[in-house]
Amino acid sequence: METINKISWEIKGDIGIITLDNPPENYLVQPEFVPLEILRKWTSYDYLKGIIICGAGKHFSGGGKLENLFKMIRNKEDIAEKIDKGKEVLDHLENLDIPVVAAIQGICFGGGLEVALASHIRVCSANSLFAFPEINQGVLPGLGGSVRCQGRTGFPGALKLIMSGDMINAEDALELHLVDFITARQKVFDFTLSFLQKLTRDRPLSVINAVMKALKNARSLSIQEAMKEETRMFCELALSEARRRNGS
Amino acid sequence: MLEDEIGRLELNSPPSNKMTMEFFREFATALDYINSHKEFRALIINGHGRHYSSGADLPSLLEEIHEKAGTDKNGRLTNVPEFLSNNYKSLLLLESFRIPVISAIRGVCLGSALELALFSHFRLCGEDSVIGLPEASFNLVPGLGGIYKLCCIAGEVTALERVLKGSTFTAEDAYRYRIVDKIVPKRQLIEQASGFAREVMTDFRVEKRSLYIKKYL
Numbered sequence: 157m158e159t160i161n162k163i164s165w166e167i168k169g170d171i172g173i174i175t176l177d178n179p180p181e182n183y184l185v186q187p188e189f190v191p192l193e194i195l196r197k198w199t200s201y202d203y204l205k206g207i208i209i210c211g212a213g214k215h216f217s218g219g220g221k222l223e224n225l226f227k228m229i230r231n232k233e234d235i236a237e238k239i240d241k242g243k244e245v246l247d248h249l250e251n252l253d254i255p256v257v258a259a260i261q262g263i264c265f266g267g268g269l270e271v272a273l274a275s276h277i278r279v280c281s282a283n284s285l286f287a288f289p290e291i292n293q294g295v296l297p298g299l300g301g302s303v304r305c306q307g308r309t310g311f312p313g314a315l316k317l318i319m320s321g322d323m324i325n326a327e328d329a330l331e332l333h334l335v336d337f338i339t340a341r342q343k344v345f346d347f348t349l350s351f352l353q354k355l356t357r358d359r360p361l362s363v364i365n366a367v368m369k370a371l372k373n374a375r376s377l378s379i380q381e382a383m384k385e386e387t388r389m390f391c392e393l394a395l396s397e398a399r400r401r402n403g404s
Numbered sequence: 405m406l407e408d409e410i411g412r413l414e415l416n417s418p419p420s421n422k423m424t425m426e427f428f429r430e431f432a433t434a435l436d437y438i439n440s441h442k443e444f445r446a447l448i449i450n451g452h453g454r455h456y457s458s459g460a461d462l463p464s465l466l467e468e469i470h471e472k473a474g475t476d477k478n479g480r481l482t483n484v485p486e487f488l489s490n491n492y493k494s495l496l497l498l499e500s501f502r503i504p505v506i507s508a509i510r511g512v513c514l515g516s517a518l519e520l521a522l523f524s525h526f527r528l529c530g531e532d533s534v535i536g537l538p539e540a541s542f543n544l545v546p547g548l549g550g551i552y553k554l555c556c557i558a559g560e561v562t563a564l565e566r567v568l569k570g571s572t573f574t575a576e577d578a579y580r581y582r583i584v585d586k587i588v589p590k591r592q593l594i595e596q597a598s599g600f601a602r603e604v605m606t607d608f609r610v611e612k613r614s615l616y617i618k619k620y621l
Contacts, residue, residue: 255564255568276560276561276564277561277564333559336561354569355564355565355568355569356568358541359540359568360543362543363540363543363544363545363568364568366545367540367545367551367564367567367568368564370545370551370552370555371551371555371560371563371564373552374551374552374555374556374560374563375555375560379496379549379552380496382549382552383492383495383496383548383549383552384489384492386492386545386546386547386548386549386550386551386552387484387488387489387491387492387547387548387549388481388484389545389547390488390539390544390545390546390547390548391469391473391481391484391485391488391547392481393543393544393545394465394466394469394544394547395469395470395473395475395481396543397466397542397543397544398466398467398469398470399470399479400543401466402470
């Protein structure tokens with residue numbers, strides 16, 4: 157197990173696990189989350205088929221401590237740079253070619269919710285709570301959370317969450333499409349691990365990578381470009397499958 | 405086939421109406437024909453007999469790709485064969501039609517067949533249909549925009565799950581995922597598709613899709 161910024165990394169089989177490890181509320185100590193080069197190193201193992209992000213103990217994460225942020229600003233630290241780095245880190249997660257799943261329980265606020273939103277799939281336990289409390293201190297989600305939230309919940313949902321700063325529970329989060337699955341209390345990690353293992357177990361990495369790339373293209377390319385790329389990836393896989401069948 | 409201004413495009417190689425190389429060639433010709441004949445005011449796509457289609461004929465498709473794909477000296481793909489690009493371009497052409505295109509799905513609708521249905525403007529689905537993108541179980545991925553379309557229609561998480569699992573699902577699941585617009589009794593499938601086509605074709609605009617579904621389905 158490796159730990160940096162109170163965030164730890166371990167590998168179980170072919171699944172990597174990022175744990176927000178600052179109990180009880182797992183506050184993020186740096187706006188940049190994990191340094192990009194560390195995250196790159198963690199996620200570069202070529203046998204990994206998926207990643208889970210979870211919190212240590214009862215909660216996912218309370219996000220960043222705004223008092224810390226304000227203190228950093230008073231000490232004239234370069235906050236803008238740190239936030240830009242944080243965005244790069246979450247972009248890196250979102251652009252990985254293997255599925256990233258957030259396993260959420262307890263509180264999932266602010267920066268914690270932004271990390272969850274940068275994952276491809278969100279699983280939460282029935283006792284989870286979600287909020288963007290930034291507005292109460294006169295600021296906004298800074299790591300791309302407002303954009304990603306809108307992508308998941310649509311404009312009205314994102315507006316309500318971000319403008320009100322109100323907390324919502326797991327069922328409301330599911331209704332809003334902020335999360336994708338709800339599990340019983342205490343079961344979220346086991347469910348997520350088994351879900352991810354079942355999803356990837358029988359699939360070669362080449363297929364997993366192609367599916368993830370095609371989904372990324374659906375987010376970022378025009379339909380013509382995305383289809384051209386999808387056909388190319390299909391063709392590559394078909395070529396190796398044809399060779400395999402021919403025994404060459 | 406043309407009945408009262410409604411074109412019928414039938415996948416016709418029973419029992420499972422596999423989409424062979426020949427099918428895709430004829431399909432492209434048929435689309436050009438429909439596109440250039442203004443008497444068509446709607447198009448229904450269905451399968452002959454009990455099934456829509458079980459999708460591409462994999463062994464012949466793999467063989468054809470093996471033969472025609474351009475590769476470098478290390479065997480890496482450099483050029484996608486033209487016939488494959490033509491196939492996805494046909495689906496783009498279908499989607500760009502100014503007349504409503506309705507897929508009437510029953511029985512199995514798998515792989516490329518589901519991709520064809522996803523590029524139709526509307527999908528009616530008979531009860532007990534078996535639907536899916538099973539490509540991943542053959543170490544492949546959907547290659548005609550199926551991932552793209554599923555992502556747009558059903559969302560990224562459903563697309564990820566359904567494509568990686570590769571397992572089939574029911575008409576009810578498909579309806580829940582918004583992949584099909586209505587489930588109808590099998591025997592009424594074509595009749596209902598025609599009735600719907602007649603309603604929609606009078607002032608079809610693709611951006612009013614959800615309005616037509618609410619009003620006429």
